[in-house]
Amino acid sequence: MQGLLKLSRAIDWLNAQVGKYVIWLIFAATVVSALNAVIRKVFNISSNGFLEVQWYLFAWSFLVAAGFTLLHREHVRIDVLNSRLPVKARLWIDIIGFALFLTPLCLVVLYLGVPLLVEKFQSGEMSGNPGGLIRWPVWLALPIGFTLLMLQGWSELIKRVAFLRGEGPDPLGRLTDKSAEEELAEALRREAAAKAAAESAPAPAAR
Template sequence: MQALLSLSRAIDRLNTFIGKYAIWLIFGATVISAVNAVIRKIFNYSSNGFLEVQWYLFAWSFLIAAGYTLLKREHVRIDVLNSHFPKKVQLAIEMFGLVFFLTPVCLMVLYYVTPLTLQMYQSGEMSNNPGGLIRWPVWLALPVGFTLLLLQGWSELIKCIAFALGKGPDPTIKPNEKSDEEALIEALRQETAAKAAQPAPPPAQAV
């Protein structure tokens, strides 16, 4: 189990590193968009290459950050029912989703996309738009992104198993998210502090 937990921590570090720097791809796309707009306005010139490189950077940013998003539990989740189940049921649902949904989808995408990416790299396929870019760099984002997502899914599965065996923290709680007990204690502490901060009522005057 310790070896698996070490693997899980390594995957977490990898996706954390990539996720924190993926924001710079969004920044790059924003800068290129602004420069393209200025050049088009001032010099009445534009190129499909400017538009496509924005698309490339945006595709890379959200695909390679998918694993980091899963690590931080920021994907959209419908927990209306799940949050009311016992912890063992929540854990079982989490593991079922990782094994029977996330893993097969990632493997299927990799199975179909990887040969296409290699084919585009070997053929050097270009965009059909005038002044467009070569295609394989944006296609490469698919196998890279889904590989990172698949690895993070396995990391989360390892953490679920470790928690079930009593060898790790609860992976179903979002990082930095307080448990119900901690939230209640914090609310009571704030309420007590608010009451203490209120000025004392003036003493009643004798009639």
């Protein structure tokens, strides 16, 4: 189990690093969108390539960051009933979900998606739109994204089994991994709160 927990921590680290940098794809899509709008208005020039590169970047951002999202438990869940269940019941629901639903789904997507990626790479398929882009780079996000998601599902599965065996922390507990920016912001908030409390405290009565 300790070896599996090391594997889990390695997967968590990998998806944390991916999530840290994939956010720049959103920024890049925003920049491309703004430049396209400016060029179209000022020079009356545009291209379908500008539009397609935006959704390429968007596709990469949400597919490749799927594992990072699962790591931080940010996927949409229906917790009306689940949140009222005992911790062990919630853990078993997650274990069954990761093992019998998430993993098979990812394997099916990889089984069907990788041959399509290879086919489009070998054929050099281009977009059907005038000025469109080559297709295989956006298809590449599919196997990468679902591989990272599957690995994170295994990591979450390991953490839940370890907790049930009494060999790991509560995987449903509060997330404590924060970025340096978040830690700095929290420290500044604590400092401001302490300063405000000191200023609002009544002065000692004079004798």
